[in-house]
Amino acid sequence: MKPRTLYEKIWDDHVVERREDGTCLIFIDRHLVHEVTSPQAFEALRIAGRKVRRPDLTLAVPDHNLPTTARLDDAGQHVPIADPQSAQQLAALEQNVAEFGIRYFNATAAEQGIVHVVGPEQGFSLPGSTIVCGDSHTASHGGIGALAFGIGTSEVEHVLATQTLLLTPSKSMEVRVKGALGPGVTPKDLVMHIIGVIGTAGGTGHVIEYRGKVFEEMSVEGRLTVSNMSIEAGARAGLIAPDETTFAYLKGRPLAPQGAEWDAAVAYWKTLHTDEGAQFAKSVVIDAADIAPSVTWGTSPEDVAPITGSVPSPESFADASKQQAAAKSLEYMGLTPGTPLQDIAVENIFIGSCTNSRIEDLRAAADVLRGRQIADNIRWAIVVPGSGLVKLQAEAEGLDKIFTDAGMEWREPGCSACLGMNPDKVPAGERCASTSNRNFVGRQGPGARTHLVSPAMAAAAAVTGRLTDVRELQKSSSQALA
Amino acid sequence: MDALRHVEGRAIPFGRKNADTDLIIPARWLKTISREGLGEGAFEALRADDPDNIFDQPEYAGAPILIAGDNFGCGSSREHAAWALLDMGIRAVIAPSFSDIFAGNAFKNGILTVALPQETIDRLLEVAATDPISIDLQAQSVTTPFQDRFTFEIDAFRKDCLLQGLDEVGLTLARDAAITDYETRVASDRAWMTRGTGIAASAE
Numbered sequence: 001m002k003p004r005t006l007y008e009k010i011w012d013d014h015v016v017e018r019r020e021d022g023t024c025l026i027f028i029d030r031h032l033v034h035e036v037t038s039p040q041a042f043e044a045l046r047i048a049g050r051k052v053r054r055p056d057l058t059l060a061v062p063d064h065n066l067p068t069t070a071r072l073d074d075a076g077q078h079v080p081i082a083d084p085q086s087a088q089q090l091a092a093l094e095q096n097v098a099e100f101g102i103r104y105f106n107a108t109a110a111e112q113g114i115v116h117v118v119g120p121e122q123g124f125s126l127p128g129s130t131i132v133c134g135d136s137h138t139a140s141h142g143g144i145g146a147l148a149f150g151i152g153t154s155e156v157e158h159v160l161a162t163q164t165l166l167l168t169p170s171k172s173m174e175v176r177v178k179g180a181l182g183p184g185v186t187p188k189d190l191v192m193h194i195i196g197v198i199g200t201a202g203g204t205g206h207v208i209e210y211r212g213k214v215f216e217e218m219s220v221e222g223r224l225t226v227s228n229m230s231i232e233a234g235a236r237a238g239l240i241a242p243d244e245t246t247f248a249y250l251k252g253r254p255l256a257p258q259g260a261e262w263d264a265a266v267a268y269w270k271t272l273h274t275d276e277g278a279q280f281a282k283s284v285v286i287d288a289a290d291i292a293p294s295v296t297w298g299t300s301p302e303d304v305a306p307i308t309g310s311v312p313s314p315e316s317f318a319d320a321s322k323q324q325a326a327a328k329s330l331e332y333m334g335l336t337p338g339t340p341l342q343d344i345a346v347e348n349i350f351i352g353s354c355t356n357s358r359i360e361d362l363r364a365a366a367d368v369l370r371g372r373q374i375a376d377n378i379r380w381a382i383v384v385p386g387s388g389l390v391k392l393q394a395e396a397e398g399l400d401k402i403f404t405d406a407g408m409e410w411r412e413p414g415c416s417a418c419l420g421m422n423p424d425k426v427p428a429g430e431r432c433a434s435t436s437n438r439n440f441v442g443r444q445g446p447g448a449r450t451h452l453v454s455p456a457m458a459a460a461a462a463v464t465g466r467l468t469d470v471r472e473l474q475k476s477s478s479q480a481l482a
Numbered sequence: 483m484d485a486l487r488h489v490e491g492r493a494i495p496f497g498r499k500n501a502d503t504d505l506i507i508p509a510r511w512l513k514t515i516s517r518e519g520l521g522e523g524a525f526e527a528l529r530a531d532d533p534d535n536i537f538d539q540p541e542y543a544g545a546p547i548l549i550a551g552d553n554f555g556c557g558s559s560r561e562h563a564a565w566a567l568l569d570m571g572i573r574a575v576i577a578p579s580f581s582d583i584f585a586g587n588a589f590k591n592g593i594l595t596v597a598l599p600q601e602t603i604d605r606l607l608e609v610a611a612t613d614p615i616s617i618d619l620q621a622q623s624v625t626t627p628f629q630d631r632f633t634f635e636i637d638a639f640r641k642d643c644l645l646q647g648l649d650e651v652g653l654t655l656a657r658d659a660a661i662t663d664y665e666t667r668v669a670s671d672r673a674w675m676t677r678g679t680g681i682a683a684s685a686e
């Protein structure tokens with residue numbers, strides 16, 4: 001048999017039918033549903049008198065709209081959502097899951113959280129499965145070796161009705177990282193650096209497989225962070241081959257295989273790797289030694305620089321349209337070329353989102369904040385765990401106390417200020433050091449200025465009130481301990 | 483989905499690269515449970531910023547074509563971006579490249595995406611400033627009143643669906659037997675994969 005890439009193996013095992021033009025009807029193993037991109041899909045089913053083909057392969061949870069303030073009052077009663085449109089979307093989801101018989105974690109369940117945190121955490125997302133959701137960050141689940149990608153609402157409807165999608169195969173792209181990450185450099189810094197190198201359209205039409213020792217040694221949480229931002233490089237999906245780390249992460253999770261089926265699953269998962277001699281359509285090699293803690297300075301995720309650098313000048317870009325885009329970005333961001341990045345003051349800190357809200361992220365931020373206070377110029381600093389279970393775990397470890405002692409707010413799980421669909425927004429003209437994934441114009445609120453960073457870097461910015469090389473703080477805390 | 487054969491009329495010479503779906507329709511418009519009325523929010527931030535913006539020029543009101551730059555529709559998967567364009571009256575977008583998800587969403591809503599090289603886009607932007615543009619899907623061509631003629635590629639299946647206005651869900655439902663065969667095969671080869679949220683029930 002011809003050597004195949006990991007992507008090709010998963011694809012081949014999901015072909016229901018292949019058409020002459022190469023388009024395939026692909027079976028979908030897992031469908032995650034949230035309140036924003038599903039109401040029109042359910043409505044279309046209802047109008048056409050269609051059913052959900054496999055409610056057992058569908059899992060719903062609200063995340064985008066939910067306020068992150070307390071959801072139960074002192075008497076244990078549900079606090080209604082003040083925004084009538086958000087409340088209506090949530091009510092529509094609750095009615096739809098009841099009508100179509102779909103498993104649902106409601107807003108106050110411990111299992112509730114951001115869909116892309118919940119899927120792996122529950123063991124619903126599995127290596128070698130095809131996973132879709134009406135959300136582009138579905139790419140996250142590639143971190144456990146699933147072929148996972150975002151879809152639009154018409155496709156949500158198609159999957160609900162048929163459990164399949166009609167797709168044209170993507171090409172396989174390899175991002176191979178040589179060497180190891182330096183101290184203070186996290187998976188978030190790595191993926192931001194990769195996007196900076198290949199650009200926001202560098203992966204268009206491709207599925208990126210991340211390869212190299214750095215990924216083999218990375219935790220599942222870190223792999224989910226890397227794969228999550230594949231979409232920011234234009235790729236529809238990312239993949240990291242499943243291994244013993246993945247199996248150990250999944251074993252015993254509520255919806256993961258059990259008993260003899262677990263052994264059968266592991267035996268299959270062990271076949272899920274790119275064969276020796278398989279061809280990638282595109283290959284990029286990155287040297288880990290080149291990577292410092294990263295930060296964005298512009299309004300595209302490819303506008304990345306090491307924290308040790310300065311705001312670039314538009315003229316420093318070769319291509320004329322990039323020069324124009326950079327000039328526009330800097331105007332929006334209120335930045336002057338040549339300013340050291342560490343001189344940029346921030347007023348807001350957001351630690352959360354499907355990129356960086358898992359337990360490991362919260363531990364990394366808490367390590368920096370332990371025994372420290374947020375700076376006086378920080379106006380708003382929130383920590384939003386990715387799920388109720390992450391929140392409980394963090395509280396068991398005392399992390400919530402570290403955050404609140406430092407002067408930050410400890411919130412309820414959801415998408416929150418990553419896209420500001422709920423009340424968590426960054427005011428116009430203010431800056432936010434944010435652990436989320438997009439620094440687009442107006443993403444965190446109209447006029448908001450986003451600097452994407454890792455959780456440790458967001459914590460460091462909270463302490464100093466400006467973008468800061470976290471390694472400086474890590475140095476001084478280890479000196480203090482010595 | 484309405485059938486689409488020709489798109490003809492004024493084309494908005496937008497031209498911007500990397501126009502993300504947050505720019506096309508900001509998050510606050512995503513709270514709707516309907517597909518209608520989103521044209522009002524289309525390119526909201528851009529329109530608010532610049533009173534002379536291209537979208538509010540009277541000569542482009544109701545224009546059926548949008549000409550954009552590279553990587554159009556990148557970022558969020560929100561189909562609201564396609565619905566907003568449709569509500570503005572857009573039936574075709576011409577750009578050097580599109581994000582994969584946006585291209586799919588546009589197609590599902592009967593919006594034709596035409597990929598043409600940057601130098602062709604530059605020519606069309608020039609024409610669009612004063613004159614209409616015409617797209618013939620059957621012939622896979624874009625023409626101008628100045629004898630320009632550019633041909634484009636399109637997936638045969640998508641072309642057919644657009645020309646006929648086919649309901650893709652209906653087409654796939656007709657393949658029910660093949661889907662059931664696949665499910666039966668997986669139930670024996672990889673039973674563990676078929677459990678989904680029913681794992682608790684199967685363990686009992």
